[in-house]
Amino acid sequence: MLKLLDTLADRTLVPGYTKLGYRLRSKGWAPLESMRGKRVLVTGANSGLGRAAATKFAELGATVHLGVRDLAKGQQAKEELAARFPDAEIHVELCDMSLVDTVREFATEFVARHDTLDALVHNAGVLPPSRQETREGNEVTLATHVLGPFLLTGMLVPALIRAKGRVIFVSSGGMYSQKLYDQDPQFRQGKYRGATAYSRTKRMQVVLASQWAERLKGDGITVHSMHPGWAATPGVSDSLPGFATVMGPLLRDADEGADTVVWLASAPEAARETGLFWHDRAPRPEHYFPWTKESAAQRANLWAFCEENTAGT
Numbered sequence: 001m002l003k004l005l006d007t008l009a010d011r012t013l014v015p016g017y018t019k020l021g022y023r024l025r026s027k028g029w030a031p032l033e034s035m036r037g038k039r040v041l042v043t044g045a046n047s048g049l050g051r052a053a054a055t056k057f058a059e060l061g062a063t064v065h066l067g068v069r070d071l072a073k074g075q076q077a078k079e080e081l082a083a084r085f086p087d088a089e090i091h092v093e094l095c096d097m098s099l100v101d102t103v104r105e106f107a108t109e110f111v112a113r114h115d116t117l118d119a120l121v122h123n124a125g126v127l128p129p130s131r132q133e134t135r136e137g138n139e140v141t142l143a144t145h146v147l148g149p150f151l152l153t154g155m156l157v158p159a160l161i162r163a164k165g166r167v168i169f170v171s172s173g174g175m176y177s178q179k180l181y182d183q184d185p186q187f188r189q190g191k192y193r194g195a196t197a198y199s200r201t202k203r204m205q206v207v208l209a210s211q212w213a214e215r216l217k218g219d220g221i222t223v224h225s226m227h228p229g230w231a232a233t234p235g236v237s238d239s240l241p242g243f244a245t246v247m248g249p250l251l252r253d254a255d256e257g258a259d260t261v262v263w264l265a266s267a268p269e270a271a272r273e274t275g276l277f278w279h280d281r282a283p284r285p286e287h288y289f290p291w292t293k294e295s296a297a298q299r300a301n302l303w304a305f306c307e308e309n310t311a312g313t
């Protein structure tokens, strides 16, 4: 019965994605495992879901690396975490996920400093109102959600292998509305809509996660994608103020949105699966509609595009 209610809630969106879904499903969940001795890196960790996940990781005893694009905000987050968990080991890492050269520099230095990485959480996210390019000429949602995480994953593989680590892409339920978009990934053609670019790049994340999972399973690394439902965060109130107002009381809090991230990084049962798309600690379909299914050729195009656009000079 619970399983049926869970599936119904998932397909009808509002019940599943809001607090209601979390309340229904979280009854009977096991407590999160200790992460003492584990090393975790969370991108976009100074705010919203990234901040909530980093806080939980610190509470569970992990060494936490806060990946941020703004050092002052990162330092502030670190101080607040340290005040709550004085024994926690917390590091602030400058890593602008939208810039290939910065990600490369950070990753090179990270693997030189650390032998192991137990969990890498690709959380940094943006939803711009109009088309913006980074100084490297990449459209900003593509750069932040796809190119940066693609490069960072590949460069951190040595540290992930030694820990038999886990990689988690924080995607979005918005990706269900989009097919894998491989014709114009920089969104140069037609009228630019931030929400569409956002959802398309979130679809790309889900495809990339399954591709990385396939490539890395022989190395003992598991790769997951997930969506958090709808949670009240600064990102939602800044980028979708109307949605935040209408949904206000029903939105999850950031801890509820981040729960599955932390569970995927820590639960022993999550390490037995790879390449799946999760929400509220359960695998979910990658498509609600048959017309969003991509072909093998489109998947290959995405991988080749990422390789080409993150290659060093």
Ligand SMILES: NC(=O)c1ccc[n+]([C@@H]2O[C@H](COP(=O)([O-])OP(=O)(O)OC[C@H]3O[C@@H](n4cnc5c(N)ncnc54)[C@H](OP(=O)(O)O)[C@@H]3O)[C@@H](O)[C@H]2O)c1
Binding pocket: 043, 044, 045, 046, 047, 048, 049, 050, 067, 068, 069, 070, 073, 095, 096, 097, 098, 099, 122, 123, 124, 125, 126, 144, 170, 171, 172, 173, 227, 228, 229, 230, 231, 232, 233, 234, 235, 236, 257
């Ligand atoms: N909240 C939801 O309901 C919801 C639903 C579906 C998916 N998500 C996903 O969850 C993730 C977190 O979103 P949120 O709601 O917590 O939003 P948020 O409060 O805006 O947090 C986003 C974080 O990402 C950081 N960031 C943005 N661009 C970055 C870059 N280039 N390099 C490094 N960090 C960067 C931001 O840093 P600054 O503080 O410097 O801006 C911020 O810390 C996103 O991937 C989002 O797509 C959220």
